[in-house]
Amino acid sequence: MQDVLLSAKNLEVRFGGVLAVNDVSFDVRRGEVFTLIGPNGAGKTTVFNLISRIYTPTAGSIAYEGQDLLGLPPHRIAALGIARTFQNIELFEHATVLQNLLIGRHIHRRSGFWSEIVFTPRVRAAERETRRKVEEVIDFLDLQHYRDTMVAGLPYGVRKVVELARALATGPKLLLLDEPSSGLNVEETGDMAFWIQDIVDDLGITVLMVEHDMSLVSRVSDRVLAMNQGAVLAVGAPAEVQAHPGVVEAYLGTADDASSLRRPR
Numbered sequence: 001m002q003d004v005l006l007s008a009k010n011l012e013v014r015f016g017g018v019l020a021v022n023d024v025s026f027d028v029r030r031g032e033v034f035t036l037i038g039p040n041g042a043g044k045t046t047v048f049n050l051i052s053r054i055y056t057p058t059a060g061s062i063a064y065e066g067q068d069l070l071g072l073p074p075h076r077i078a079a080l081g082i083a084r085t086f087q088n089i090e091l092f093e094h095a096t097v098l099q100n101l102l103i104g105r106h107i108h109r110r111s112g113f114w115s116e117i118v119f120t121p122r123v124r125a126a127e128r129e130t131r132r133k134v135e136e137v138i139d140f141l142d143l144q145h146y147r148d149t150m151v152a153g154l155p156y157g158v159r160k161v162v163e164l165a166r167a168l169a170t171g172p173k174l175l176l177l178d179e180p181s182s183g184l185n186v187e188e189t190g191d192m193a194f195w196i197q198d199i200v201d202d203l204g205i206t207v208l209m210v211e212h213d214m215s216l217v218s219r220v221s222d223r224v225l226a227m228n229q230g231a232v233l234a235v236g237a238p239a240e241v242q243a244h245p246g247v248v249e250a251y252l253g254t255a256d257d258a259s260s261l262r263r264p265r
Helices: 044-051 074-080 097-108 113-118 121-140 156-169 186-201 214-220 238-242 245-252 255-262
Strands: 004-015 018-029 033-037 059-064 082-084 174-178 206-210 223-228 231-236
Touching: 004 044, 004 206, 018 033, 018 044, 018 059, 018 206, 018 231, 033 044, 033 214, 044 174, 044 206, 074 082, 082 156, 097 121, 097 156, 121 156, 156 174, 156 186, 186 206, 186 214, 206 214, 214 238, 223 238, 223 245, 231 238, 231 245, 238 245
Parallel strands: 033 206, 033 223, 082 174, 174 206
Antiparallel strands: 004 018, 004 059, 223 231
């Protein structure tokens, strides 16, 4: 069995009297794309927020490379090698693409205040390394044409790629993608599938994804976990999970429309 990178056990989250996540467990293996699917309100993004330490579970545990994540504050998560994108793009709109990526790389800076002021040889070397890593990400995602463009002036589809680039600039081992195809057209979604596959195959990064587009899910996912009303419905290969009667009912209400759920677009 592949090495487990992230392990969530018996997660539960209550918001007042609402049970948003109910006894959810799963393992994410190194080098795979593991996708959470389910209708709106199923609890998928809440699980992401638990891993990001935005929320604290009512019960359960989360371990990353064997380390307990729940004992850490949110600002420590990126330094461990966990990066995240958001369904609603969270970029600095009045900064350039390059500047946004440099901000993402900031977690690797180790110099002190006075070293930065004096701009010592060590700081200069770190700055060169930061620029080199960021330029590698720009080349990897074909963003050279936009590197000096303000984010506010970019098309929506390009902004989605820039947010992906900023996450990659942190140098993650685990990449959390929150609905990466949201707002994209068919061609842009195809490009996103291409990037995700290259991120895993060429960069060796593990991907945990929340996604509604079943064509993208089927194309890039190794395993899928389906949720509804905070609970796990099924876990397995994409085709197996999408054909599960409980998953079909959660999405469509009847089993008669199962073919429309399974059919790639």
